[in-house]
Amino acid sequence: MVVDQLSDAELDRLFQAFADTTRRDIMRRVAVGEYSVSGLASLYAMSFAAVQKHVAVLERASLVTKEKRGREQIVRGNHEGLQKARRLLDEYEAIWRQRAGRIADILAEE
Amino acid sequence: MVVDQLSDAELDRLFQAFADTTRRDIMRRVAVGEYSVSGLASLYAMSFAAVQKHVAVLERASLVTKEKRGREQIVRGNHEGLQKARRLLDEYEAIWRQRAGRIADILAEE
DNA sequence: CTGATCTACAACCATTTGGTTGTAGGATAT
DNA sequence: ATATCCTACAACCAAATGGTTGTAGATCAG
Numbered sequence: 001m002v003v004d005q006l007s008d009a010e011l012d013r014l015f016q017a018f019a020d021t022t023r024r025d026i027m028r029r030v031a032v033g034e035y036s037v038s039g040l041a042s043l044y045a046m047s048f049a050a051v052q053k054h055v056a057v058l059e060r061a062s063l064v065t066k067e068k069r070g071r072e073q074i075v076r077g078n079h080e081g082l083q084k085a086r087r088l089l090d091e092y093e094a095i096w097r098q099r100a101g102r103i104a105d106i107l108a109e110e
Numbered sequence: 111m112v113v114d115q116l117s118d119a120e121l122d123r124l125f126q127a128f129a130d131t132t133r134r135d136i137m138r139r140v141a142v143g144e145y146s147v148s149g150l151a152s153l154y155a156m157s158f159a160a161v162q163k164h165v166a167v168l169e170r171a172s173l174v175t176k177e178k179r180g181r182e183q184i185v186r187g188n189h190e191g192l193q194k195a196r197r198l199l200d201e202y203e204a205i206w207r208q209r210a211g212r213i214a215d216i217l218a219e220e
Numbered sequence: 221c222t223g224a225t226c227t228a229c230a231a232c233c234a235t236t237t238g239g240t241t242g243t244a245g246g247a248t249a250t
Numbered sequence: 251a252t253a254t255c256c257t258a259c260a261a262c263c264a265a266a267t268g269g270t271t272g273t274a275g276a277t278c279a280g
Binding site (some may be wrong): 125146 | 227229
């Protein structure tokens with residue numbers, strides 16, 4: 001059963017967000033601890049604005065949320081987003097296994 | 111334990127490949143049955159060349175293989191590629207649960 | 221042999237992407 | 251009050267993306 005239906009555009013954004021090394025690294029970081037945008041920016045050899053854009057991409061993909069705290073913006077991982085991506089790949093995996101099962105049946109018939 | 115190490119570039123290609131509705135649809139199709147490139151092309155409202163490019167993207171991402179049969183090129187899903195993507199998301203999931211565990215520990219201490 | 225089919229690939233185009241610098245505004249510390 | 255820090259956002263640029271059309275090489279059917 002499909003629990004929640006994601007639109008094509010949402011899935012596009014989700015996987016697009018994962019398709020960049022810096023963004024995957026940010027995901028790993030914010031899964032473990034709390035980071036401000038500038039805190040994240042200090043970790044990479046690129047401008048603050050570039051990191052800011054990466055965070056924005058993750059945010060639009062619902063993989064991350066931002067919360068203002070004083071003058072900082074705290075970035076937090078959003079578990080739901082990650083689960084949605086995982087669920088889709090699980091679906092594909094299931095389709096695959098289903099076929100593998102059918103092939104086994106066909107071989108058994110012969 | 112990490113079974114096989116994927117380079118950043120490989121992961122970029124993997125997720126990039128999933129970040130398109132047409133390509134995800136192709137993946138679903140070839141997971142179930144056999145399709146030639148032109149067979150796939152007939153399914154979508156775009157040129158043959160466009161579909162050919164999509165298949166090429168999937169191929170470079172190791173999500174699909176092509177095999178020449180007569181004048182046709184048969185496209186087949188590659189289970190390994192799919193598993194690699196899934197495995198990465200599982201890793202993230204694990205990192206997440208680990209943190210959830212730590213938080214539970216911290217709460218238990220208080 | 222001829223014609224139709226399937227594929228590959230180049231050239232082109234508009235849009236998006238990933239990066240930059242620069243400007244401006246709100247929050248903090250001294 | 252002033253200087254500093256963090257953020258937002260615009261403008262710009264080069265490269266990649268997703269699409270097109272056109273050309274040409276194999277393979278198959280009649």
